[in-house]
Amino acid sequence: FLVVSQQQHTEISYSPKDQLTESKEWTRLAIQRLWAERELMGTTPIHVVVPTGMTNVKIVFKNESASPTGSLKHRYSWALMMWALLEGHVKNGTHVFEASSGNTACSLGYMCRLLGLQFTAVVPDTIELVKVQRIEEQGGSVVRVPISDRLIIAEQLAKSTGGFFMNQFKNAFHAEEFHESGSSTKKSANLMDELLIQLNHTPPGVFIHPAGTGGTLSSIGRYAKKYGLNTQIVLADTQFSIYYDYVLNGTFSKQTGAHHWITPGMAGIGYGAMGPAKIAETTSLDPAVIDRVLKIPDLASTAAMKVARDIGINGGTSTGVNFLAALHIGALYKTQPVSIATILADSGKYYEMTYFERNWIAQKFEFHGGLPIYDCWIQVITKSFATGKDPLERGQKICSVQSF
Numbered sequence: 359f360l361v362v363s364q365q366q367h368t369e370i371s372y373s374p375k376d377q378l379t380e381s382k383e384w385t386r387l388a389i390q391r392l393w394a395e396r397e398l399m400g401t402t403p404i405h406v407v408v409p410t411g412m413t414n415v416k417i418v419f420k421n422e423s424a425s426p427t428g429s430l431k432h433r434y435s436w437a438l439m440m441w442a443l444l445e446g447h448v449k450n451g452t453h454v455f456e457a458s459s460g461n462t463a464c465s466l467g468y469m470c471r472l473l474g475l476q477f478t479a480v481v482p483d484t485i486e487l488v489k490v491q492r493i494e495e496q497g498g499s500v501v502r503v504p505i506s507d508r509l510i511i512a513e514q515l516a517k518s519t520g521g522f523f524m525n526q527f528k529n530a531f532h533a534e535e536f537h538e539s540g541s542s543t544k545k546s547a548n549l550m551d552e553l554l555i556q557l558n559h560t561p562p563g564v565f566i567h568p569a570g571t572g573g574t575l576s577s578i579g580r581y582a583k584k585y586g587l588n589t590q591i592v593l594a595d596t597q598f599s600i601y602y603d604y605v606l607n608g609t610f611s612k613q614t615g616a617h618h619w620i621t622p623g624m625a626g627i628g629y630g631a632m633g634p635a636k637i638a639e640t641t642s643l644d645p646a647v648i649d650r651v652l653k654i655p656d657l658a659s660t661a662a663m664k665v666a667r668d669i670g671i672n673g674g675t676s677t678g679v680n681f682l683a684a685l686h687i688g689a690l691y692k693t694q695p696v697s698i699a700t701i702l703a704d705s706g707k708y709y710e711m712t713y714f715e716r717n718w719i720a721q722k723f724e725f726h727g728g729l730p731i732y733d734c735w736i737q738v739i740t741k742s743f744a745t746g747k748d749p750l751e752r753g754q755k756i757c758s759v760q761s762f
């Protein structure tokens with residue numbers, strides 16, 4: 359039986375026996391509580407967009423911003439916590455630590471609170487204030503550090519306090535589900551599994567998403583490969599991230615790409631400042647399940663956030679990348695019908711003061727050419743939506759710093 363109280367950390371109530379039984383009983387009830395949470399999560403909605411100039415193209419956004427903690431990291435944190443309970447890393451009283459750019463911390467803070475566990479997030483010092491507030495609302499503590507130090511400091515803090523470092527970069531690879539639930543009444547937390555049910559089991563022709571840890575895209579790719587779906591898995595990488603080369607050529611798995619990183623990047627996605635990308639160590643992106651890789655300029659993605667919002671898709675950084683990549687892939691299909699699935703990963707409201715704010719864009723993207731280039735991309739993407747022309751091809755020609 360589960361007792362949910364109004365306290366910030368809800369204790370799990372059980373009858374104490376010997377220490378081992380007591381600990382196992384706590385874990386059993388914690389797992390039960392997570393399954394109750396899975397029920398509550400239900401199914402995030404989908405929004406279908408048919409670009410005016412591409413009537414053969416259906417872009418399906420899975421709206422993860424509608425999840426209880428407002429991002430794709432809700433189901434992801436659920437999976438991480440379930441794994442940590444099953445493996446015995448998290449027990450009654452464990453203080454959980456995580457390195458995050460905000461969304462995972464908020465969702466994991468929620469899961470910790472659900473189980474009555476203490477939670478500390480180690481976040482980049484560039485984090486949006488609103489994301490800090492969301493973590494604190496879940497009862498989590500926040501430690502701000504330079505982005506490249508997140509993993510080391512989270513690990514050190516966990517070690518020195520006897521806590522557990524969840525380490526989404528390393529452990530999403532182990533924790534993310536990629537199975538359907540079969541005849542079980544308990545639903546799989548895999549995003550593709552849920553989406554397929556919504557699409558009446560007709561797999562999309564293409565699935566597009568960027569990678570931060572790579573956990574989400576790998577879970578979708580592994581699912582698609584395992585069940586033989588006819589879905590091309592596309593990684594849409596950010597401009598200065600190493601993932602493109604890592605997937606395509608296996609580079610940067612031994613040497614760092616940190617020197618290629620140019621700020622501000624797209625919050626939460628891409629991989630730059632954290633040294634080499636080693637599978638199941640510093641990243642969970644599995645190149646084996648990716649079919650195609652794209653590079654999307656950061657200022658173009660920022661412009662795409664605005665164009666997407668103007669047509670009713672109010673998403674954050676990765677939604678901008680996804681929208682632009684979807685228009686690019688859509689244009690390649692010319693007149694052939696195609697369904698392109700992607701994710702509205704978090705709400706645009708978290709980026710009001712940053713990626714939607716012209717002064718911020720002018721300042722932070724000065725190196726990239728600032729507002730003239732941003733406005734150029736807005737025009738190109740808007741036109742692409744209306745006419746079906748490839749926005750990447752056109753934008754790369756006319757919206758480069760050299761052309762101004």
Ligand SMILES: Cc1ncc(COP(=O)(O)O)c(C=O)c1O
Pocket residue numbers: 429430434459461462568569570571572573574575625626627674675676677703704
């Ligand atoms: C808004 C947003 N989109 C996409 C991602 C990337 O997801 P993943 O870490 O599963 O690769 C993140 C990661 O934090 C994110 O915050």
